[in-house]
Amino acid sequence: MHIKTIHIAEHDTQIAKTPKTIGEFINTWSVDGFIAEGCQPSELGWGTHELKLPIGAHFHESGCKSSIYLTQPGASVRIKTWTPAAGPCLGFLITHNESISLSDYLTVHDENGVSYRPTVNYAYHPCNDAILSLHELIGNSWQPQQRKRVISGNDILEGADYLAFS
Structure with missing residues (x-):
């Protein structure tokens, strides 16, 4: 196997007709779901070619053991990414x-244990109003805003949600 890293990238460029207001969390899909994902520790599949764990990274004590987690919430860990459209x-x-x-599915086992596993991560760039919402959430010590709004259909002025695997 020669693939070392699989990078999954999503870039949402959708723009709401009515912009975000203070005290409001906007997203293009479940606000509660995105807050939950953003507040939990970052996780990624950890490849056998990796020589050193990132600062604050830990292996899980149970499960398939193909991934690591970071001690920071995912919404506070930035990663450079790219999609063909955006x-x-x-x-x-x-x-x-x-x-x-x-990462688990592509793990290769031999008589000595794990001989190959790619690093796999997911990078998400939400719509700009969701980024502003995240900044407000983090600035408020991770306490969710009182108002929540999912934009879709006629609420969207322009843009799209792009997904890429590389």
């Missing part, structure tokens, strides 16, 4: 099941 940007290292399941 180009380069900074995303968040958000836990997503495919990071762990792909």
